[in-house]
Amino acid sequence: xxxxxxxxxxxxxxxxxxxxxxxxxxxxxxxxxxxxxxxxxxxxxxxxxxxxxxxxxxxxxxxxxxxxxxxxxxxxxxxxxxxxxxxxxxxxxxxxxxxxxxxxxxxxxxxxxxxxxxxxxxxxxxxxxxxxxxxxxxxxxxxxxxxxxxxxxxxxxxxxxxxxxxxxxxxxxxxxxxxxxxxxxxxxxxxxxxxxxxxxxxxxxxxxxxxxxxxxxxxxxxxxxxxxxxxxxxxxxxxxxxxxxxxxxxxxxxxxxxxxxxxxxxxxxxxxxxxxxxxxxxxxxxxxxxxxxxxxxxxx
Amino acid sequence: xxxxxxxxxxxxxxxxxxxxxxxxxxxxxxxxxxxxxxxxxxxxxxxxxxxxxxxxxxxxxxxxxxxxxxxxxxxxxxxxxxxxxxxxxxxxxxxxxxxxxxxxxxxxxxxxxxxxxxxxxxxxxxxxxxxxxxxxxxxxxxxxxxxxxxxxxxxxxxxxxxxxxxxxxxxxxxxxxxxxxxxxxxxxxxxxxxxxxxxxxxxxxxxxxxxxxxxxxxxxxxxxxxxxxxxxxxxxxxxxxxxxxxxxxxxxxxxxxxxxxxxxxxxxxxxxxxxxxxxxxxxxxxxxxxxxxxxxxxxxxxxxxxxxxxxxxxxxxxxxxxxxxxxxxxxxxxxxx
Numbered sequence: 157x158x159x160x161x162x163x164x165x166x167x168x169x170x171x172x173x174x175x176x177x178x179x180x181x182x183x184x185x186x187x188x189x190x191x192x193x194x195x196x197x198x199x200x201x202x203x204x205x206x207x208x209x210x211x212x213x214x215x216x217x218x219x220x221x222x223x224x225x226x227x228x229x230x231x232x233x234x235x236x237x238x239x240x241x242x243x244x245x246x247x248x249x250x251x252x253x254x255x256x257x258x259x260x261x262x263x264x265x266x267x268x269x270x271x272x273x274x275x276x277x278x279x280x281x282x283x284x285x286x287x288x289x290x291x292x293x294x295x296x297x298x299x300x301x302x303x304x305x306x307x308x309x310x311x312x313x314x315x316x317x318x319x320x321x322x323x324x325x326x327x328x329x330x331x332x333x334x335x336x337x338x339x340x341x342x343x344x345x346x347x348x349x350x351x352x353x354x355x356x357x358x359x360x361x362x363x364x365x366x367x368x369x370x371x372x373x374x375x376x377x378x379x380x381x382x383x384x385x386x387x388x389x390x391x392x393x394x395x396x397x398x399x400x401x402x403x404x405x406x407x408x409x410x411x412x413x414x415x416x417x418x419x420x421x422x423x424x425x426x427x428x429x430x431x432x433x434x435x436x437x438x439x440x441x442x443x444x445x446x447x448x449x450x451x452x453x454x455x456x
Numbered sequence: 457x458x459x460x461x462x463x464x465x466x467x468x469x470x471x472x473x474x475x476x477x478x479x480x481x482x483x484x485x486x487x488x489x490x491x492x493x494x495x496x497x498x499x500x501x502x503x504x505x506x507x508x509x510x511x512x513x514x515x516x517x518x519x520x521x522x523x524x525x526x527x528x529x530x531x532x533x534x535x536x537x538x539x540x541x542x543x544x545x546x547x548x549x550x551x552x553x554x555x556x557x558x559x560x561x562x563x564x565x566x567x568x569x570x571x572x573x574x575x576x577x578x579x580x581x582x583x584x585x586x587x588x589x590x591x592x593x594x595x596x597x598x599x600x601x602x603x604x605x606x607x608x609x610x611x612x613x614x615x616x617x618x619x620x621x622x623x624x625x626x627x628x629x630x631x632x633x634x635x636x637x638x639x640x641x642x643x644x645x646x647x648x649x650x651x652x653x654x655x656x657x658x659x660x661x662x663x664x665x666x667x668x669x670x671x672x673x674x675x676x677x678x679x680x681x682x683x684x685x686x687x688x689x690x691x692x693x694x695x696x697x698x699x700x701x702x703x704x705x706x707x708x709x710x711x712x713x714x715x716x717x718x719x720x721x722x723x724x725x726x727x728x729x730x731x732x733x734x735x736x737x738x739x740x741x742x743x744x745x746x747x748x749x750x751x752x753x754x755x756x757x758x759x760x761x762x763x764x765x766x767x768x769x770x771x772x773x774x775x776x777x778x779x780x781x782x783x784x785x786x787x788x789x790x791x792x793x
Binding site for chain 1: 560580581588589592610611612658659663666670671673674746747751753755757758761763767773778
């Protein structure tokens with residue numbers, strides 16, 4: 157036992173890095189080869205996101221803000237895919253904007269992955285539109301509260317917003333009954349709550365998918381100021397399973413496309429990494445108490 | 457063993473493994489593109505007549521599409537191998553491994569990747585700042601005809617108020633640049649004061665509305681929260697849902713009061729105040745633990761995404777999206793059943 161404790165005390169941290177790499181890579185290989193994923197039970201915050209979107213009638217405009225960049229894509233891309241998947245299936249009018257400079261490219265990728273691939277009947281400019289990026293952070297939100305066209309005068313493709321059918325009837329941001337933000341930091345979900353939701357007098361509802369780092373800071377806003385919350389990859393996997401189960405074809409033998417299982421696939425590596433961390437914490441505590449006891453014995 | 461020798465061995469092992477992988481089956485890490493012809497009708501104007509502009513776009517496609525097209529017609533040119541995309545793929549894999557290599561030890565590969573990230577980010581921000589801020593907002597207001605002719609044909613005409621506002625913004629911007637001048641640096645203090653004043657004004661109002669008032673209202677919960685039966689609301693309270701809802705509210709109110717007590721330093725933390733502060737510390741510790749757990753989850757997801765990229769796009773070991781016709785994953789999967 158004492159030899160084991162001595163080894164633990166002098167363990168090079170690079171062995172822990174290697175163990176973490178194996179615990180993450182192993183499940184990725186297994187899931188990638190077999191195609192099996194872990195079952196998910198949606199929590200109330202994920203179910204709330206689904207219900208808010210499902211409550212809207214077809215043709216209702218929704219504002220979808222991509223407030224992230226590829227650095228957070230591992231967590232947020234699966235959420236973006238599932239959110240657009242549900243909105244497209246519901247027949248909502250999707251107005252995409254970005255307050256992060258790399259957002260427009262991510263919007264285009266999501267449109268290509270979901271709308272162009274699976275909903276080819278939806279027309280650009282009519283059923284959905286990408287308004288691109290606007291610099292200015294909170295000031296863009298404040299301008300949208302009074303004049304939406306002033307904040308986003310042209311689409312990403314250079315068309316004046318007055319000529320876009322998808323924006324018919326939109327003068328201010330509170331003309332959208334629902335705001336969806338996929339958020340990785342500043343500006344993001346917190347700023348939308350502070351500058352738009354608080355000032356709109358309850359006219360707009362908001363749901364968000366955010367990174368794990370942001371999630372604890374957003375929980376206090378749920379459910380009064382924030383109507384639904386997808387926290388980190390776990391929230392993404394729960395919501396993904398919910399959307400997949402509701403949109404599954406009648407023929408249950410048909411496989412769900414891999415792009416709609418991205419978050420659930422990433423829960424395997426999560427399990428491996430978390431089991432390793434729990435084991436390391438237990439081992440660390442054993443080593444700590446053993447060391448303390450030996451010191452006490454030595455002094456007595 | 458000397459560090460340089462270790463790195464030579466590590467790189468040699470990686471090169472040998474990649475070489476072996478390239479010789480198995482279809483190989484690895486190749487990118488293909490599809491030619492998509494585009495055209496747009498240009499309306500006649502004062503300076504030019506009506507015309508049709510044509511161009512070709514190359515869209516990235518799965519290797520499966522290229523293989524299928526080649527099998528159908530070996531002389532086809534719609535789907536082709538893309539050197540640019542393939543080199544980009546290998547560079548992405550190299551930089552991913554270079555960044556990971558820091559976990560072992562600092563090395564030139566890591567420093568190169570770090571320098572490239574910083575350089576690319578700075579350049580990207582510069583380009584974005586010019587094309588998304590200066591061109592449509594500043595030049596669009598001060599020289600709208602030029603911007604409309606050369607860059608953004610649909611740019612709406614600026615109002616007189618917008619032109620004045622942009623002149624003011626230009627003046628403040630030039631004043632801010634005075635920080636770089638050898639003399640007159642104090643001039644930059646004026647725009648900095650303006651920025652701080654406007655930001656503070658915006659933030660104070662929003663914080664008071666959303667964080668102070670709304671959060672206080674959200675904390676004022678009844679300690680006993682009756683939950684009625686949805687089938688027969690007159691039928692009385694549901695026992696367990698009522699208990700859980702009430703417990704949740706009690707924990708919330710107690711937690712807020714105890715955490716506030718912990719941060720209240722005008723009273724010594726002894727007696728009731730001391731016990732409340734200790735409960736507050738427990739709440740804070742649970743909060744920090746939850747935050748740490750979420751952060752770990754986020755970081756593991758990012759790590760998983762990079763490893764997925766290496767296994768799927770680069771090494772072609774797995775193929776969850778079915779991008780290739782025959783691959784290692786299918787062969788191993790058939791063995792595993």
